[in-house]
Amino acid sequence: MTHTSLPDTFLWGVATAGHQNEGDNSASDTWFLEHTTPTLFREPSGPACRGYQRWETDLDLAAGLGLNAFRFSVEWARVEPERGVVSAEALDHYERKVDGCLERGLAPVVTFSHFTAPHWFAAAGSWTAADAPARFAEQCDRVMARFGDRVSHAVTLNEPNLEQLLQAGAKLPAEAETLKRRMLEAAAHAAGSAAYASANVIPAHRQDEFQAAFTRAHRAARDAVKARRGDLPVGVSIAIADEVALPGGEERRDAKRAAVYDHWLREARHDDFIGVQNYERIVHGPDGEVTPDGERNGMGTVIEPASLAGAVRYAHEVSGVPVLVTEHGIQTPDDAQRAAFVPAAVEHLAAEVRAGTPVLGYCHWTLMDNFEWIFGYGARLGLHEVDRDTFERRPKPSAKAYAEVVRRHRGPRGGCAPS
Numbered sequence: 001m002t003h004t005s006l007p008d009t010f011l012w013g014v015a016t017a018g019h020q021n022e023g024d025n026s027a028s029d030t031w032f033l034e035h036t037t038p039t040l041f042r043e044p045s046g047p048a049c050r051g052y053q054r055w056e057t058d059l060d061l062a063a064g065l066g067l068n069a070f071r072f073s074v075e076w077a078r079v080e081p082e083r084g085v086v087s088a089e090a091l092d093h094y095e096r097k098v099d100g101c102l103e104r105g106l107a108p109v110v111t112f113s114h115f116t117a118p119h120w121f122a123a124a125g126s127w128t129a130a131d132a133p134a135r136f137a138e139q140c141d142r143v144m145a146r147f148g149d150r151v152s153h154a155v156t157l158n159e160p161n162l163e164q165l166l167q168a169g170a171k172l173p174a175e176a177e178t179l180k181r182r183m184l185e186a187a188a189h190a191a192g193s194a195a196y197a198s199a200n201v202i203p204a205h206r207q208d209e210f211q212a213a214f215t216r217a218h219r220a221a222r223d224a225v226k227a228r229r230g231d232l233p234v235g236v237s238i239a240i241a242d243e244v245a246l247p248g249g250e251e252r253r254d255a256k257r258a259a260v261y262d263h264w265l266r267e268a269r270h271d272d273f274i275g276v277q278n279y280e281r282i283v284h285g286p287d288g289e290v291t292p293d294g295e296r297n298g299m300g301t302v303i304e305p306a307s308l309a310g311a312v313r314y315a316h317e318v319s320g321v322p323v324l325v326t327e328h329g330i331q332t333p334d335d336a337q338r339a340a341f342v343p344a345a346v347e348h349l350a351a352e353v354r355a356g357t358p359v360l361g362y363c364h365w366t367l368m369d370n371f372e373w374i375f376g377y378g379a380r381l382g383l384h385e386v387d388r389d390t391f392e393r394r395p396k397p398s399a400k401a402y403a404e405v406v407r408r409h410r411g412p413r414g415g416c417a418p419s
Contacts, residue, residue, distance in 0.1 A: 006350055011107055011361025012406045013069030014062050014383070015327045017114040017158070018078070020370040021051030021058075027081035029122035029198040030115065030373075036187045040179050040201060042376035049370050050391040055097050058367060061384065061393060063104040065403040066410060069152065070106040071326060071363045072097065073114035076121075076139050083120045086142065095147045107152035109326070109363065111237070112140050112221055114158040115200040115373075119191070126197035127213040128206075133220035140221045144228035153360075154232055155275055155326060156221040159239040160214035163202045164260045169241075169282065169289070176374075177204060200373060215267060222271065233360075237275025237326040238264045241282045242310035248286030256284070257314070265318035273360055274319045275326035281307035298331035298379060305344035309352040312359060322358040325349070327365040331372075333380045338398035343405050350409075364402060368393055 019025045024047060034044040051058060062070050078090040101108040113136070117126065121135065129135075140156070148154075181203050187196035202210050222234050240261050245253040268274040280297070281304040283290045294302040312323045330341050346362065353359050369382035377388065383399040386392070 006353055006359075006409050010359070010409070011069035011109070011152075011324070011363070012067045012410065013071055013106070013109065013361060013363040014065075014067060014367040015071040015109075015363040015365045016051070016058070016073075016367050016370075017111070018051075018073040018075035019045060019048070019114065019116045020366075020372070021049045021368070022075065022078075023048035023050050023052055025075055025077055025116065027119055028075065028077035028116045029119050029126070029196075031077075032119045032122070032191070033183060033187055033196075033198060033201065036183050036190060038179060038182050038186065040176065040183050040374050042374060042378065045371040047391070049368055049386050049393075052093070054391065054393075055093075056100060057393065059097075059100050059104050059106065061395075062106060062367060065383075065399060066406045068105055068107060068410070069109055069361055069363060070101050071109035071111065071155070073111040073116075073158070074143050075116060076113060076136075077116060077118040079142065080118055080139060083118075083124075091142070091146050094143070098147045098150050102150060108150065109153045109155065109324075110143070110151045111155040111158055112136075112143065112225075113156070113199070113217075115198070117199065122196055122198055123188075123191040123193040125195070127199065127217055128197070128209055132213060133216045136217045137220040137224040140224040141228065144225055148225070148228050148232065151232060153273070153324060154225050154234045155237050156218045156225075156234065157199075157214055157236050158326075159237060159277060160199070160211070160218070161260055161264055162200055162239045163204075164207055164211070165239045165241065167204055167207070168256055168260050211263060215263075218267065233272035235268060235271045235273040235275050235321075235324065236264060237277055237324075238315075239277050240311045240315060241280050242278065242304070242307035243314070244281055244283050244310065246283060246285045246290060249284035249290075252286075252288065253284040256282070261314075262318060265315060268315075268319040268321055271321060273322045273324045274315050276308075276312050276315050276323050277327035277365070278308045278311040278325070279327075279329065279331070280304070281310065295337070297337065298333065303330065303337060303341060305341055306348045308345045309348040312349065312352055313357055316357050322360050324360040325362040327363060329365040329381050331379050331381050335396040335398050338383075338396070339401040342398060342402050346405050
């Protein structure tokens with residue numbers, strides 16, 4: 001595999017998220033839920049990785065890998081911590097971050113909502129409120145007005161189908177669903193509201209309601225972004241496994257695709273790209289999911305480097321628009337697995353591009369070990385480890401492996417691997 005197997009315009013990046021990296025996102029709905037009793041979250045996010053203060057260091061790490069793109073979220077809860085109260089300091093911060101990306105040769109890929117939203121928004125009906133699309137569009141507009149002229153790609157929502165994917169695969173035990181409902185009921189009581197909701201802890205019985213609400217919000221956000229800058233590529237990112245059928249398993253596979261992915265892939269026909277976030281392959285037999293033999297990742301599924309290419313292929317087939325890999329990685333405490341997995345997955349992706357599937361870029365999840373939502377700091381997906389006391393970032397061997405993949409593809413433009 002050589003660097004000529006992918007176009008010169010290909011984006012090589014890492015993906016990050018504000019709440020998971022920045023720390024002390026205390027005006028957000030997720031922070032409120034982390035401190036609710038009972039809570040589904042293993043531990044509170046607290047200072048996370050101190051990314052709000054250390055953003056320049058983190059951009060330097062990305063640039064040092066030879067990357068040319070950096071995906072991050074603008075935290076709505078920081079920009080509008082109270083309804084109608086806009087923080088100039090927060091907008092200044094994110095503008096400096098965009099400019100810092102450009103100074104380092106990194107295309108800023110901005111996510112407008114990476115699961116989190118302001119606490120006031122969650123307590124006032126969250127995404128299902130009648131005025132939610134307008135409120136979200138206002139946030140997108142103020143961000144675009146400040147630095148939209150310098151953004152490379154815009155992602156409206158991060159994985160609005162995640163809960164459907166988790167529930168379709170029974171990834172969470174029944175007791176977790178019960179605890180989720182109890183947490184949200186307690187949060188509503190504490191907030192003095194009729195209900196409380198957040199984008200990545202949605203009860204099973206509200207899935208259809210939230211899918212419709214997220215769709216309205218995505219469309220409103222897309223319109224707001226395009227009103228400010230019509231040439232900016234806009235899309236939504238979805239969680240998507242590579243669904244594979246053994247003989248007799250086609251009906252089950254197709255039902256899973258229809259229930260979890262197809263709504264958003266059809267919606268993406270009106271967008272400029274579809275964001276694909278892939279972590280695993282699911283194999284369907286005539287009687288249900290089948291677990292092949294092989295080495296497992298931290299999610300308990302078999303490690304399959306070809307899963308990304310398969311997910312990308314299906315996403316493009318249904319949507320008809322180019323694909324941007326907004327997340328891909330592996331949950332594992334064994335970094336040797338990651339160091340082997342990433343180059344192999346990119347090789348399969350390059351083959352898919354050569355076969356004709358339009359792929360705009362690849363953003364690895366994630367730059368460093370961080371707060372992984374309900375799993376806290378136990379899950380490991382980063383190219384760098386983070387000292388939980390000093391917040392020092394230290395490269396893992398997988399960082400060097402990814403840098404080498406990028407170097408081979410980008411040639412002398414690619415920068416240096418970490419030592």
